[in-house]
Amino acid sequence: MENMQELRHLQVMGSDLPYPNSEGALLPNLLTLLGVVITEEILQRIPNLKKLGFQEELAPDAVEHLCCFNQVSNSYRLESLKCVIVNPTSHQVVPSLLPGGSIFPSGLKKLTLSGLSLAWENMGIIACIWNLEVLKLRCYAFRGPVWQTCQRGFKNLRVLLIEDMDLEYWKGSSRPFLPDLQRLTVSHCYKLKEILGSLKMS
Known part of the structure; x- marks a missing residue:
C-alpha cells in the first residue's frame, strides 16, 4: 500500500491499515479514509486527510475516554468525521467517553456519531466546534430523556439529524x-414529546 502514492480515496471495512515500514508520509495524497480501526501512528502518516470514518468496539463496562478522538485532534485538515460504535449499549448511558478540551479539529464541518450512548451533557463539547455545519446523531449516539441545548453553541450548524434516540424533551432557550x-430531521424518536424554546430555522 505504501507504493500507492497517488491514492486519494480508500475504504477498508473493519480492519487496521498495515503498519508503515518506512519513514515519511504513508499516503501523502489520501483525502478520504473510511471503515478502518484507526491508530495514531497511521493518522500521522496521512497528513492531508479531509474525510475520516472509523469504527470502534467498546468493552461492556467501558468507562474510559475513547482514545480515538484524541488521535484525530491533530488532523488539522480534517473536514468530515464519522465515528461508529459497532456494539452500542442498548440500555444504559455510558459515562463521558469524550475527553474535555479541543478534541476535534478546528476546521471540522461535518460530524456523524453512532452508538456511543453518551449523556446529553457531553453535547457541550460538540457545540464548541465553531465551524460545524452538519451534525448527524444516529442509533443512540446520545441517551437520556432531556437535551438542554447550549445557547452559545452551534453558531454555524445548518443540518441536524437525530435518529433512533430515546429523547423525550428537547429544551432550548427563550x-x-x-x-x-x-x-x-427527527426520525424514529418515538419517545419525543416536546421541543421547548425558540427554534429558529433559516
Missing part, C-alpha cells in the same frame, strides 16, 4: 437557538 439551521 432566544432563538441554532440560528443558522436550515434542515432538521
Whole structure:
C-alpha cells in the first residue's frame, strides 16, 4: 500500500491499515479514509486527510475516554468525521467517553456519531466546534430523556439529524437557538414529546 502514492480515496471495512515500514508520509495524497480501526501512528502518516470514518468496539463496562478522538485532534485538515460504535449499549448511558478540551479539529464541518450512548451533557463539547455545519446523531449516539441545548453553541450548524434516540424533551432557550439551521430531521424518536424554546430555522 505504501507504493500507492497517488491514492486519494480508500475504504477498508473493519480492519487496521498495515503498519508503515518506512519513514515519511504513508499516503501523502489520501483525502478520504473510511471503515478502518484507526491508530495514531497511521493518522500521522496521512497528513492531508479531509474525510475520516472509523469504527470502534467498546468493552461492556467501558468507562474510559475513547482514545480515538484524541488521535484525530491533530488532523488539522480534517473536514468530515464519522465515528461508529459497532456494539452500542442498548440500555444504559455510558459515562463521558469524550475527553474535555479541543478534541476535534478546528476546521471540522461535518460530524456523524453512532452508538456511543453518551449523556446529553457531553453535547457541550460538540457545540464548541465553531465551524460545524452538519451534525448527524444516529442509533443512540446520545441517551437520556432531556437535551438542554447550549445557547452559545452551534453558531454555524445548518443540518441536524437525530435518529433512533430515546429523547423525550428537547429544551432550548427563550432566544432563538441554532440560528443558522436550515434542515432538521427527527426520525424514529418515538419517545419525543416536546421541543421547548425558540427554534429558529433559516
